[in-house]
Amino acid sequence: MLDSRDQEAPARPFLKLSAVRKTYPGVVALAGFDMLVGPGEVIGLVGENGAGKSTLMKILGGVTAPDSGTIEIDGAPYAGLSVGGSMKAGIAFVHQELNLFDNLDVAANVYIGREPRRGGVLNLVDEKQMRADVLPYLKRLGANFAPNTPVAKLSLAQQQMVEIAKALSVNARLVILDEPTSSLPLAETDKLLEVIAGLKAEGIAVIFISHRLHEIERASDRVLVLRDGVLVGELAKAEIDHDRMVKLMIGRDLKVAYAAPKLGKGEVVLAARGIRTAAYPTRDVGLELHAGEILGLAGLVGSGRTELARVLFGVDPLYAGTVTLNGEPVTLRNASDAVERGIFLVPEDRKGEGILLDLPISENISLPDLDAYARSGLVVPALERVQAEQSRAELGIKAPTVTTRTGSLSGGNQQKVVLAKWLAMQPKVLIFDEPTRGIDVGAKAEIYRLMRGLADAGVAVLMISSDMEEVIGVSDRIAVMHEGRISGLLGRAEFSEENVLRLAVGKPLRQAG
Amino acid sequence: MNKKDLGLLALIVVVGFVVYLRNPAFLGPQNLANTANLIGLFGLFAIGQGFVIITGGIELSAGSMIALLGVLFVDLVGAKGVPWPIAFAIVMVLGLALGLAHGLLITKLKMQPFVVTLCGLLIYRGVARGYTADATAGFPFGSEYPGLDFFVARIGGIPVSVYVLAVVAVIAWFTLHRSVFGRYLFAIGKNEEAARFSGIRTDVVVTSAYVICAGLTALAAIFFAMYTRSVQPSSQGNFYELYAIAAAVLGGFSLRGGEGSIVGVILGTILLQELQNLVNLLGIPSSLNFAVMGGVILIGVLVDQQWGVFRARRRIAEAASVREERIVSSE
Numbered sequence: 001m002l003d004s005r006d007q008e009a010p011a012r013p014f015l016k017l018s019a020v021r022k023t024y025p026g027v028v029a030l031a032g033f034d035m036l037v038g039p040g041e042v043i044g045l046v047g048e049n050g051a052g053k054s055t056l057m058k059i060l061g062g063v064t065a066p067d068s069g070t071i072e073i074d075g076a077p078y079a080g081l082s083v084g085g086s087m088k089a090g091i092a093f094v095h096q097e098l099n100l101f102d103n104l105d106v107a108a109n110v111y112i113g114r115e116p117r118r119g120g121v122l123n124l125v126d127e128k129q130m131r132a133d134v135l136p137y138l139k140r141l142g143a144n145f146a147p148n149t150p151v152a153k154l155s156l157a158q159q160q161m162v163e164i165a166k167a168l169s170v171n172a173r174l175v176i177l178d179e180p181t182s183s184l185p186l187a188e189t190d191k192l193l194e195v196i197a198g199l200k201a202e203g204i205a206v207i208f209i210s211h212r213l214h215e216i217e218r219a220s221d222r223v224l225v226l227r228d229g230v231l232v233g234e235l236a237k238a239e240i241d242h243d244r245m246v247k248l249m250i251g252r253d254l255k256v257a258y259a260a261p262k263l264g265k266g267e268v269v270l271a272a273r274g275i276r277t278a279a280y281p282t283r284d285v286g287l288e289l290h291a292g293e294i295l296g297l298a299g300l301v302g303s304g305r306t307e308l309a310r311v312l313f314g315v316d317p318l319y320a321g322t323v324t325l326n327g328e329p330v331t332l333r334n335a336s337d338a339v340e341r342g343i344f345l346v347p348e349d350r351k352g353e354g355i356l357l358d359l360p361i362s363e364n365i366s367l368p369d370l371d372a373y374a375r376s377g378l379v380v381p382a383l384e385r386v387q388a389e390q391s392r393a394e395l396g397i398k399a400p401t402v403t404t405r406t407g408s409l410s411g412g413n414q415q416k417v418v419l420a421k422w423l424a425m426q427p428k429v430l431i432f433d434e435p436t437r438g439i440d441v442g443a444k445a446e447i448y449r450l451m452r453g454l455a456d457a458g459v460a461v462l463m464i465s466s467d468m469e470e471v472i473g474v475s476d477r478i479a480v481m482h483e484g485r486i487s488g489l490l491g492r493a494e495f496s497e498e499n500v501l502r503l504a505v506g507k508p509l510r511q512a513g
Numbered sequence: 514m515n516k517k518d519l520g521l522l523a524l525i526v527v528v529g530f531v532v533y534l535r536n537p538a539f540l541g542p543q544n545l546a547n548t549a550n551l552i553g554l555f556g557l558f559a560i561g562q563g564f565v566i567i568t569g570g571i572e573l574s575a576g577s578m579i580a581l582l583g584v585l586f587v588d589l590v591g592a593k594g595v596p597w598p599i600a601f602a603i604v605m606v607l608g609l610a611l612g613l614a615h616g617l618l619i620t621k622l623k624m625q626p627f628v629v630t631l632c633g634l635l636i637y638r639g640v641a642r643g644y645t646a647d648a649t650a651g652f653p654f655g656s657e658y659p660g661l662d663f664f665v666a667r668i669g670g671i672p673v674s675v676y677v678l679a680v681v682a683v684i685a686w687f688t689l690h691r692s693v694f695g696r697y698l699f700a701i702g703k704n705e706e707a708a709r710f711s712g713i714r715t716d717v718v719v720t721s722a723y724v725i726c727a728g729l730t731a732l733a734a735i736f737f738a739m740y741t742r743s744v745q746p747s748s749q750g751n752f753y754e755l756y757a758i759a760a761a762v763l764g765g766f767s768l769r770g771g772e773g774s775i776v777g778v779i780l781g782t783i784l785l786q787e788l789q790n791l792v793n794l795l796g797i798p799s800s801l802n803f804a805v806m807g808g809v810i811l812i813g814v815l816v817d818q819q820w821g822v823f824r825a826r827r828r829i830a831e832a833a834s835v836r837e838e839r840i841v842s843s844e
Contacts, residue, residue, distance in 0.1 A: 355707060
């Protein structure tokens with residue numbers, strides 16, 4: 001049985017997978033996968049979408065059973081796990097999309113479904129007990145918030161801590177973090193990596209899944225690389241290296257290789273001066289976008305980057321300041337004003353704001369310019385399909401047909417649909433907000449190529465990104481925001497992670513020595 | 514016509530046939546004309562309700578609007594001696610103005626549609642009763658309507674209201690299912706934010722839906738006033754908004770928005786009127802009227818959804834056993 005918790009058995013792995021195989025009709029999701037996870041070991045798990053990571057997680061979570069192979073947890077063999085069995089065996093998940101109730105406080109979230117009761121007729125929840133119980137877990141994680149804090153008031157990283165506290169409270173011995181940093185700002189990512197180190201120190205094993213390879217590099221003791229259901233590489237601590245991981249993941253070399261602009265910096269297309277947004281109503285922010293250039297906009301989440309983009313796209317009100325387009329002042333009262341003038345936004349929240357998941361690809365592409373696909377007010381679907389076929393070919397959208405429901409596409413292809421609807425309309429300014437979040441490495445490279453192609457066609461591109469690799473690898477210039485202001489502009493010669501970070505936290509640049 | 518509509522049509526035919534077997538008067542010309550007239554009247558504002566529901570909204574004040582605008586029309590023509598075309602225009606403009614007010618409160622001041630139109634339901638009913646001091650507004654010229662007969666006339670045995678509904682339905686069908694504006698309505702109902710981020714003036718589109726709804730309701734109000742010949746402000750149009758919502762739901766509209774069809778809402782209206790008629794013809798106590806209606810809607814929607822679940826499962830089972838399909842792992 002599983003009573004070896006207190007025994008000293010450093011040699012025995014907590015989790016051992018042997019020859020685990022899982023097939024779905026027509027596809028081998030996992031082809032004989034082996035894995036050992038020791039207590040207190042941090043395993044980085046990387047692979048493109050479709051590599052088999054999700055299947056592996058489903059097997060460990062007890063959602064699906066392997067066709068063959070064995071799972072050994074703490075020495076006890078299983079042919080397959082149930083959801084409850086996985087939890088009892090000490091495996092806990094922290095998903096990319098957090099499963100928290102933001103209308104409840106921290107303690108209530110940690111103990112949801114198993115609240116301590118006071119007994120009696122009404123059997124009320126013992127709030128006091130619950131809060132007292134949660135406190136030690138929060139302390140262990142170094143959390144700086146109280147058990148009675150409403151979850152809605154916490155930052156994303158803090159919310160993840162709540163999930164991890166939940167894992168601790170059920171005595172998890174293996175915590176699986178699925179893309180935990182994809183929505184975290186830089187500073188909060190550091191905090192999460194500290195928490196992972198803390199778990200490790202307590203002998204709790206961690207499987208860390210991420211597309212952000214720099215964080216994998218920093219956090220992991222060992223990295224496993226999956227491709228097409230096969231373990232294609234295992235890197236020991238000393239061997240963990242960004243390029244090596246990418247090469248293993250896609251089977252070839254791929255860097256965010258900087259492509260210099262063809263035209264060079266052109267005229268100023270869009271100039272924003274003295275902009276005040278709802279986030280920082282007392283601070284002025286301004287920037288200039290040149291034709292043919294990709295301007296990276298870095299900064300911590302909450303620094304006002306997204307708000308600036310929303311103002312430029314007309315969806316948020318402009319409280320002060322002016323926006324000029326090709327030298328002419330423009331009024332942007334709503335997105336329709338911006339779209340008419342050729343200022344487009346690829347929003348951060350792709351599914352909520354970028355596309356309509358239930359509509360076919362063709363109808364998503366035609367939506368912003370529907371009048372162009374209509375004759376006397378009536379939409380002509382054939383015209384929509386012609387444009388959609390053209391976009392599909394140009395952007396390499398992978399879909400069975402152009403009338404396929406957009407929601408059934410992968411993240412990268414959905415993003416291409418968002419892009420397609422703007423490209424069909426001759427953009428002057430294209431603003432990308434976190435353009436590759438949750439998109440796999442291969443699709444990322446394609447998006448970067450498209451961005452560069454746009455810039456070379458004379459479009460002014462603004463790219464907001466929290467992904468350091470992306471900011472440094474793609475931009476021609478970088479503007480960094482700190483608390484509602486541009487804290488610095490970097491030319492390519494000054495690009496470095498350190499410089500961007502220093503500006504992002506409001507410190508001056510070090511003098512080059 | 515989609516499968517859902519065909520199912521509804523089949524249900525209408527089967528119920529009709531059963532009622533006919535029990536009481537042949539169901540298909541008598543008099544009963545058919547009466548029922549058709551009611552379908553025409555209810556269909557008008559049910560289509561309006563459909564436009565609002567497509568956006569994910571709701572219009573609860575339709576019944577009260579029918580009372581208020583009806584009282585006003587009868588009073589203007591009957592008591593004040595206003596020529597009917599002018600009274601007609603006044604009532605229509607007032608109706609459209611109420612719709613505009615609802616739309617602006619919802620889109621500009623960000624109030625919830627349920628709240629805005631619930632207040633409308635209370636306010637218009639109250640104003641209608643206050644306007645006549647709770648007395649019935651009627652025409653002084655008895656059962657004759659000089660110059661107004663055509664509202665309740667029959668052409669070729671078919672009531673005028675049916676022709677009006679047919680014209681409105683065709684226009685509404687093209688508007689909702691073929692026009693740019695209709696596409697915007699569906700897009701907003703599915704995801705208002707994404708529609709807004711595509712440069713659609715969502716506030717204008719949503720407001721227009723409420724204006725269309727109120728306009729059709731005003732038109733229906735005049736027909737109802739002419740049909741009932743006098744308007745009792747405390748009872749005219751009571752619960753009518755719920756008939757419209759029920760017709761839309763039966764016709765396949767989702768109250769979450771983004772789903773529905775004109776054919777569906779009309780078939781829904783036909784079924785509801787058929788049920789009303791059935792209660793009368795089969796000698797069921799008319800006090801049970803609402804219970805029959807509620808029961809049929811409940812069972813209808815339940816069967817429809819369960820059938821959908823069943824079909825989806827069967828599809829997956831077939832796909833899993835027959836076709837080799839590459840499963841793209843979810844992210």
